[in-house]
Amino acid sequence: MQHLLSTEQMGRSEAESLLDDADGFLEVLDRPIPKVPALRGRTVATLFFEPSTRTRMSFERAAKALSADTLSFSPSGSSVSKGESLKDTVLTVQAMGADLAVVRHKAVGAPWRVAEWAQMRVVNGGDGAHQHPTQALLDALTIRRSLGGLDGLRIGIIGDIRYSRVARSNCFLFPTLGADVTLIAPPTLLPVDTEGWPVRHSSDLDAEIGSLDVVYLLRVQTERGGASVFPSLSEYVRRYGLTQRRFGMLKDEAVVLHPGPMNRGVEVSDVVADDPRCLVLDQVANGVAVRMAVLFRLLGGTSG
Amino acid sequence: MRQVMEPSDITRALRRIAHEIIEGNKGVDDLVLLGIPTRGVPLAERLAGVLEAIEGVAVPTGILDVALYRDDVGRNPTPNVGSTEVSTSVEDKTVVLVDDVLYTGRTIRSALDAVTDLGRPARIQLAVLIDRGHRELPIRADYVGRNLPTALAQRVTVRVVETDGDDGVFIEQGEGF
Numbered sequence: 282m283q284h285l286l287s288t289e290q291m292g293r294s295e296a297e298s299l300l301d302d303a304d305g306f307l308e309v310l311d312r313p314i315p316k317v318p319a320l321r322g323r324t325v326a327t328l329f330f331e332p333s334t335r336t337r338m339s340f341e342r343a344a345k346a347l348s349a350d351t352l353s354f355s356p357s358g359s360s361v362s363k364g365e366s367l368k369d370t371v372l373t374v375q376a377m378g379a380d381l382a383v384v385r386h387k388a389v390g391a392p393w394r395v396a397e398w399a400q401m402r403v404v405n406g407g408d409g410a411h412q413h414p415t416q417a418l419l420d421a422l423t424i425r426r427s428l429g430g431l432d433g434l435r436i437g438i439i440g441d442i443r444y445s446r447v448a449r450s451n452c453f454l455f456p457t458l459g460a461d462v463t464l465i466a467p468p469t470l471l472p473v474d475t476e477g478w479p480v481r482h483s484s485d486l487d488a489e490i491g492s493l494d495v496v497y498l499l500r501v502q503t504e505r506g507g508a509s510v511f512p513s514l515s516e517y518v519r520r521y522g523l524t525q526r527r528f529g530m531l532k533d534e535a536v537v538l539h540p541g542p543m544n545r546g547v548e549v550s551d552v553v554a555d556d557p558r559c560l561v562l563d564q565v566a567n568g569v570a571v572r573m574a575v576l577f578r579l580l581g582g583t584s585g
Numbered sequence: 586m587r588q589v590m591e592p593s594d595i596t597r598a599l600r601r602i603a604h605e606i607i608e609g610n611k612g613v614d615d616l617v618l619l620g621i622p623t624r625g626v627p628l629a630e631r632l633a634g635v636l637e638a639i640e641g642v643a644v645p646t647g648i649l650d651v652a653l654y655r656d657d658v659g660r661n662p663t664p665n666v667g668s669t670e671v672s673t674s675v676e677d678k679t680v681v682l683v684d685d686v687l688y689t690g691r692t693i694r695s696a697l698d699a700v701t702d703l704g705r706p707a708r709i710q711l712a713v714l715i716d717r718g719h720r721e722l723p724i725r726a727d728y729v730g731r732n733l734p735t736a737l738a739q740r741v742t743v744r745v746v747e748t749d750g751d752d753g754v755f756i757e758q759g760e761g762f
């Protein structure tokens with residue numbers, strides 16, 4: 282594996298072997314000294330051209346637990362505000378000795394361009410509304426650890442799918458791992474073209490919810506225009522929110538995932554968000570292990 | 586491919602090593618056996634079985650994955666990450682590392698780092714089924730099933746029932762023979 286850019290072309294055995302490694306790294310993170318020397322001397326740069334705290338922290342934690350060094354970069358107050366191009370920024374960071382760049386950018390495809398320009402390994406940390414592959418891997422790991430595997434599971438991805446790179450990554454990875462995925466959203470929040478996606482859709486959450494093993498809630502992304510495509514937040518809650526009433530309609534063993542940060546009272550009720558079957562904090566913990574698996578896969582081999 | 590140990594040779598070697606471990610440590614109190622994947626793991630379990638049969642006390646065993654401690658990261662394809670499973674504390678214990686073949690010593694060096702990340706044992710010892718020589722580091726085994734002089738180009742293969750379906754130790758001639 283050279284780069285991790287998308288889940289779209291990822292095969293089942295590749296995904297599963299990353300998840301297996303992540304299981305091993307969860308054990309490392311649970312030790313009295315949660316750190317191994319595996320990537321000593323390697324440098325991981327986090328190039329986040331969009332604001333992000335949790336994903337960046339998760340990657341930095343993962344790099345440090347593998348004994349890699351980290352360089353971090355944020356666009357405000359940096360050379361980007363002085364007009365430096367993406368290419369020049371990337372080559373500058375590479376010249377400082379980075380071996381791998383985690384790239385988050387609002388422009389779809391930016392990490393692919395970076396991978397063309399640079400000799401570094403590249404991990405897509407989120408490009409526009411396109412892909413966020415490590416999020417999908419950590420979600421798959423969370424489901425696998427909680428329910429034993431994804432084969433035959435019914436997973437509903439609910440909400441703001443149109444503007445969600447998380448949904449686009451999960452739409453491909455979950456079916457690759459054997460799950461049956463239904464997108465549940467108002468038609469205005471579905472992507473214009475889902476031809477070729479291995480998923481079904483529905484706009485009726487109440488009709489679907491009783492058959493789901495996993496409820497995957499997306500954040501209503503007001504900053505990306507999400508709020509302008511339905512009449513009001515309260516109508517959204519009424520039709521698509523995971524209220525206590527709907528939580529009661531779930532199968533007993535069904536679990537709830539959310540990529541965070543949650544809008545309590547919008548896509549998820551306050552009480553449901555604190556229920557032990559809501560695995561948000563497991564997702565966060567598993568995210569560090571998955572990112573360790575990705576960094577180790579990309580930097581732990583020959584010519585890494 | 587020449588067979589150098591039969592199943593019964595392996596059983597006898599493990600039985601002797603078990604006796605030596607008991608003699609060297611004056612019993613099995615405070616002993617922890619850690620197998621190094623892949624074949625060190627079943628060998629550690631077998632040794633624990635023999636020790637229990639002799640002393641009547643169960644000896645804790647565990648799995649020590651060393652992939653993340655190797656000094657050749659970046660020289661080979663990325664290894665898979667195994668899981669370290671050590672349910673008892675190694676603090677102030679006598680840890681016996683168990684592996685199938687002792688060769689360059691680099692795996693054992695990684696294992697020493699891996700163990701000390703789990704705690705501070707009172708002492709660490711090493712038991713191997715085969716010592717084939719060609720050390721690259723100042724490391725030696727405390728308990729050896731069979732010393733097997735080899736040429737560098739030769740290949741030593743240990744098979745165990747638990748992972749390979751049968752027991753046996755084999756030497757293959759490499760290039761140039």
